Amino acid sequence: MRYCAIIAYDGTDFFGFQRQKEQRTVQGELEKTLYRLNGKKEVTVHGSGRTDAGVHARGQVIHFDLLHARPVEKLRFALDTQTPDDISVPYLYEVPDDFHCRYQPHEKVYRYYVDLNRSRDPFLRRYAAHFPYELDIEKMKAGAQQLIGTHDFTSFCATGTSVEDKVRTIYDIQIEKDVIKNQLIFTYYGNGFLYKMVRLITGTLLRLGNGRLDDSIEEILERKDQTQVLWAAPPEGLFLEEVKYQK
Amino acid sequence: MRYCAIIAYDGTDFFGFQRQKEQRTVQGELEKTLYRLNGKKEVTVHGSGRTDAGVHARGQVIHFDLLHARPVEKLRFALDTQTPDDISVPYLYEVPDDFHCRYQPHEKVYRYYVDLNRSRDPFLRRYAAHFPYELDIEKMKAGAQQLIGTHDFTSFCATGTSVEDKVRTIYDIQIEKDVIKNQLIFTYYGNGFLYKMVRLITGTLLRLGNGRLDDSIEEILERKDQTQVLWAAPPEGLFLEEVKYQK
Numbered sequence: 001m002r003y004c005a006i007i008a009y010d011g012t013d014f015f016g017f018q019r020q021k022e023q024r025t026v027q028g029e030l031e032k033t034l035y036r037l038n039g040k041k042e043v044t045v046h047g048s049g050r051t052d053a054g055v056h057a058r059g060q061v062i063h064f065d066l067l068h069a070r071p072v073e074k075l076r077f078a079l080d081t082q083t084p085d086d087i088s089v090p091y092l093y094e095v096p097d098d099f100h101c102r103y104q105p106h107e108k109v110y111r112y113y114v115d116l117n118r119s120r121d122p123f124l125r126r127y128a129a130h131f132p133y134e135l136d137i138e139k140m141k142a143g144a145q146q147l148i149g150t151h152d153f154t155s156f157c158a159t160g161t162s163v164e165d166k167v168r169t170i171y172d173i174q175i176e177k178d179v180i181k182n183q184l185i186f187t188y189y190g191n192g193f194l195y196k197m198v199r200l201i202t203g204t205l206l207r208l209g210n211g212r213l214d215d216s217i218e219e220i221l222e223r224k225d226q227t228q229v230l231w232a233a234p235p236e237g238l239f240l241e242e243v244k245y246q247k
Numbered sequence: 248m249r250y251c252a253i254i255a256y257d258g259t260d261f262f263g264f265q266r267q268k269e270q271r272t273v274q275g276e277l278e279k280t281l282y283r284l285n286g287k288k289e290v291t292v293h294g295s296g297r298t299d300a301g302v303h304a305r306g307q308v309i310h311f312d313l314l315h316a317r318p319v320e321k322l323r324f325a326l327d328t329q330t331p332d333d334i335s336v337p338y339l340y341e342v343p344d345d346f347h348c349r350y351q352p353h354e355k356v357y358r359y360y361v362d363l364n365r366s367r368d369p370f371l372r373r374y375a376a377h378f379p380y381e382l383d384i385e386k387m388k389a390g391a392q393q394l395i396g397t398h399d400f401t402s403f404c405a406t407g408t409s410v411e412d413k414v415r416t417i418y419d420i421q422i423e424k425d426v427i428k429n430q431l432i433f434t435y436y437g438n439g440f441l442y443k444m445v446r447l448i449t450g451t452l453l454r455l456g457n458g459r460l461d462d463s464i465e466e467i468l469e470r471k472d473q474t475q476v477l478w479a480a481p482p483e484g485l486f487l488e489e490v491k492y493q494k
Contacts, residue, residue: 090364
C-alpha cells in the first residue's frame, strides 16, 4: 500500500532532506521511524524534492510503501509523534500505487523571509535572513517581473547539480512587507526550481533593491552562465510552503 | 552614568534571567559582554523582574551603570552584536541615576501562546504550548473576568518565593484566536505578577475551557491557598512583552 504524507520541518538542525551517512537528515529520521513502525523492515521515503541544509518546509510531500495496509489516522499519529519534535506529520493519505511525489507533475510554492529590523530579532533568527539595509521595493518588484515566465534559468542554478534541462516556468513572484514584524516576504510559484535557484534569485533581488547590482536581471538571465558570482541568500529564510499536484 | 535598555531574548536555551553559577542565564551573558566592553571591570545588570527557565522576552527592561559615559548608539550596537544570537538589544537610553527598572513603579504585559493544532507545529514548538484539545473560549473569557481587579493572588503563586504581599492588580486579560496559525493568545496586563502566576492562571483557564476544572475561578482565588494543585502551563508559551514606567 502506498501512502503519501504532507510534512513540516524546522530545517535548522538537519543537514537537509536527503539521507546522508552519519548526518541528521529529514529523510533519515523518517526512515528510522518507519523502520521501527514496520517491524524492523526498511522503508524508503521519497520526497517531492530535496531541501538544502537549514531550509524549512511547511508542506513538503513524501510517499512510501508498506507491505500491509494500516489505518490511516493511526499511522499518521504514530509518524507524527514518534518522529523528532522538529518534524511533524499533519496529513497522511492512501494513494494509488502509481503516484510518485517527485515524478508526478506538480507546482511548488516557496517563501523567503527577510528580517529588516536594525537589531536582529531573536525569534526570527532561525526563520529569516537578517538584512537591515535600505531597499527599494518597487525596483525589486520590477526586477522580479523579468523572471516571471518560461526561461532557461542556468544563471540562477548553483554548480554541483546533474540536471541538464534548466528551463523552468515561474508563474508568479510576490513581494510583500509585514509591517508589524518588519519582515519582507517573497513568495515564488513555479513548476520546479533548480539547485539553490530560489536563494540565488532572492539574493540577487535584495542586491538590486539595495543598489548593489551592476547588471540588470535580464542581462544576468540571458547570459545563461552558471559561473557568475551571484549571492545566494542564506538557507534559514527559505520555506517550502506547498507542493500542488494536478488532478 | 546609568543606562537602561530594552532587550529581547529567546528563553529556550537559558536557565532563566537571573545569574546562576555554571548555568547559562540572560543576566550572566549580559554581564559577561559588559565586562569585556568595560575594560574587564565587572558590571551588575538589573532586570525589571526575573523570567523563569524557558520563558521569552520581547520587551524586558534592564539597567546598569558605567563609570564613564559612552555614545549611546555605539554602546547599543556593541551590546546587540556582542551578546549571543538569542539576545538582542534594540533600544538603549541614558537615564537619571535614580531610575531603577525594578523598584520604579511599572506595569507589565505578558503574552501566552497556545498551539491548538492537532499535530504540533514544529515552528511553534519553542514558542507556544501544545494543547490540541477542545476549548470553550467563552467560558475561559468569563473565568478570566473573575481575575481582573485587585486581589490577593496567593492561590496563583507557586511556593518557593519570599514575597510576602501577594496582592496584585490585573488590569485586563484578553483571549484571542489567531485562525491562520490556529493559536490561542492570552494577553495579561497588570502592575506585577507573582512567581509563576501567569503560567498558573493560563493553565487553570485552559483546564476550565477543557471542562476539567472542579472549582470555579472565584473559589480557587478566595481559598488563598498556595498548596492547591494547579497546573502551571509550560514556560515555552510565555513572553514578557512590555514593561511600562509611569512618567
